[in-house]
Amino acid sequence: MSIPTQLSLAGFIATPPEIHFTESGTARVHARVGCEHYRKEADGSLTRLDPTFHDLVVFGDTALKAYERFRKGDAFLATGYVHEYEVPAGDTTRITEQFVARRIGHDTVRTRYDVQRRPAVEPTGPLPAPAMSAQQPADQTPTVRV
Numbered sequence: 001m002s003i004p005t006q007l008s009l010a011g012f013i014a015t016p017p018e019i020h021f022t023e024s025g026t027a028r029v030h031a032r033v034g035c036e037h038y039r040k041e042a043d044g045s046l047t048r049l050d051p052t053f054h055d056l057v058v059f060g061d062t063a064l065k066a067y068e069r070f071r072k073g074d075a076f077l078a079t080g081y082v083h084e085y086e087v088p089a090g091d092t093t094r095i096t097e098q099f100v101a102r103r104i105g106h107d108t109v110r111t112r113y114d115v116q117r118r119p120a121v122e123p124t125g126p127l128p129a130p131a132m133s134a135q136q137p138a139d140q141t142p143t144v145r146v
Contacts, residue, residue, distance in 0.1 A: 006079040006080065006081075006102070007079065007080065007081055007082065008077060008078065008079045008080075009033070009035070009054075009056070009077075009078045009079075009080070009099050009101070010035070010075075010076070010077050010078075010107060011033045011034050011035040011036070011051075011054075011075070011076060012033065012034050012036075012073060012074065012075050012076070013031050013033055013070050013071065013072050013073060013074045013076065014031070014032045014033055014034040014053055014072065015031050015032040015072060016031070016071070016072050017029050017030070017031040017066065017067050017070055017071075018030050018031070019063065019064075019067045026059055026060055026063075027059065027060060027061075027063040027064050027067070028057060028058070028059055028063055029057065029058045029059075029063040029064075029066050029067045030055065030056070030057050031055075031056050031070070032053050032054070032055060032056070033053065033054055033055075033056045033076070033099075034051040034052070034053050034054075035051055035052050035053075035054065036048070036049075036051050037049040037050070037051065037052065054097070054098070054099060055096075055097070055098035055099065056078065056098065056099050056101060057083075057098050057099070057100050057101070058078075058100075058101045058104060059100070062101070062102065062103065062104065066101075066104050069106075070104075070106075074106060074111065075106065075107035075109075075110035075111055076104055076105065076106060076107055077104070077105055077106075077107050078099065078101035078103065078104040078105075079101065079102055079103045079104075080099055080100045080101040080102045080103070081099075081100055081102075082097050082098070082099055082100075083097065083098050083099075083100050084096070084097045085097075085098075
């Protein structure tokens with residue numbers, strides 16, 4: 001089976017996220033995001049270019065969590081897809097796009113944070129004994145590491 005991949009977007013939150021709700025009550029978060037760009041020079045160094053700015057939207061429970069956790073300036077990684085749509089522009093229309101994030105999180109390279117994990121579940125009964133290996137004598141108690 002091949003590795004499942006999706007389109008991703010790395011950037012920073014450029015405007016404060018705004019939350020709205022659709023007619024059906026689904027949460028929708030929108031923010032403008034910036035993407036940094038670099039040019040590799042002949043000597044191997046990188047030259048920082050001006051960032052580009054794009055629309056990012058998130059829906060549902062992910063939107064509620066994103067609205068709670070993200071602020072202007074936060075670095076993020078998101079997976080999702082690009083949605084193109086038409087916008088009126090005078091007498092004509094123009095095609096614009098937005099990145100629809102299915103998943104979004106802080107960029108661990110650029111963000112310091114603490115992970116809050118759920119407490120480990122204590123076993124309710126005795127641990128099963130590990131199988132004896134060929135090198136281990138049968139009269140010796142095996143070591144179990146949890």
